[in-house]
Amino acid sequence: MVEKLFLRGAGWNLLNANDETPACVLQRRGLTRTKLWDAMVDAGVRAEILLRKLNDPNIEFLDSDGLESEPESEPEAEDDVEIEVEEVKVDDSQEPELENTAQPNSNLIEEDPSSMPEVYLKTKLEYKDGALVTDRGDGVMMDWENGLMAAGCDSLFKGSNPSKTVLNIGFGMGIIDTMIQERSPANHYICEAHPDVLAKLKQDGWYSKPGVHILEGRWQDTLPELLSKNVFFDGIYYDTYSEHYEDMLELFDLVVGLLTEDGVFSFFNGLGADRLVVYEVYRKLVEIDLANYGLELTYTEINAPTGTLEEKDETDETVWNGIKRAYWRCPVYYHPEARFK
Incomplete structure (x- = not known):
């Protein structure tokens, strides 16, 4: 069942309300080192390799007949196209979540030195208590x-x-x-x-x-x-x-x-x-x-x-x-x- 779900597009890294992936549920139930666990890991490897290929600028996509797709025909003249626009109401009572929308100079989101090398190199570091930490408390290296x-x-x-x-x-x-x-x-x-x-x-x-x-x-x-x-x-x-x-x-x-x-x-x-x-x-x-x-x-x-x-x-x-x-x-x-x- 798990294999068929993955073949039909189920996500190996989807999260439930407890911030758990399907494999995390297996781990919580003591089911690592099983065929189910291996299926989760293999699905993750396949997905990552596929994603890398899809992001390759040199990849050529073929149509369903195995032939290179023909250029799309010219669109109809603008006057001949009817466009139906659906009005979308925005609830101003809730602030929208931001996802990859911050501009480089935006002050709304704190820049993270753990994921941005150019920020990390400008971040103040401190050696203390058997650890090297940033000024905001990120652990860079530790005695353990x-x-x-x-x-x-x-x-x-x-x-x-x-x-x-x-x-x-x-x-x-x-x-x-x-x-x-x-x-x-x-x-x-x-x-x-x-x-x-x-x-x-x-x-x-x-x-x-x-x-x-x-x-x-x-x-x-x-x-x-x-x-x-x-x-x-x-x-x-x-x-x-x-x-x-x-x-x-x-x-x-x-x-x-x-x-x-x-x-x-x-x-x-x-x-x-x-x-x-x-x-x-x-x-x-x-x-x-x-x-x-x-x-x-x-x-x-x-x-x-x-x-x-x-x-x-x-x-x-x-x-x-x-x-x-x-x-x-x-x-x-x-x-x-x-x-x-």
Whole structure:
């Protein structure tokens, strides 16, 4: 029944009154890791791939006979067309909801640094209580990620070359970079764009550490120059804030040019991690996309810290106390490692 519903256009990510997708209902009922759950995830993957194809400007649409559609005939003259306009009454007692209608200079909607890189880079950051937060309380990076960063560091030092040259994109709190330094790499590149984080790097003496190279600016601007200089990496790690999967697809173009033959690419895998079914969909999408670049992706499952799963974020047990929005709600972390096939 579920398969037939999806084939007839049912939405895998539709929400009910409790902000639940169909898969969220399965999760609440303990029905993950079942055929029903797999059907939900597969439907999400199909929908995302189809949407991407539909947005491809190079796609050609065919008519029902499999032939390119003929140009539409010229419309009738305006005087020969009758247009019936139905009067629509507007209820002034209720303010209409805004959806993607804010102009760039509008003051009606607060610009969100978590989804707009240009806003994030102008947002004031503060290091406090084992976290890096924005001035409005968004969590950029937190101490609970230590175990996940350790897994990322281990991945960067795999491979046959004993003298490692590694790259970390996004310094944040410097968790993984501190771990990298303990391994004494031959060269340690750090790419960071936020001025407050760059000030922290200078304050803590990172600019003068042996073998450390600081790339000031967004990776979109700094990494192509390394590519032109034939700089290659045994390990590349990616963990930025406010960027999206579309940015990662652009990064993959550079990774395949910067990575050594037996190098490892990894990243903080928080794609859709505030909802388990979305996290599972992205798990498959990344695997499909990296395969197109000749990279084979494997995952290691790590139990997420229990404090990230507390339903009430005001309690002492949760790591989200004082954080505006939880960016992690999944019981398992899929640690990624990508290598050339």
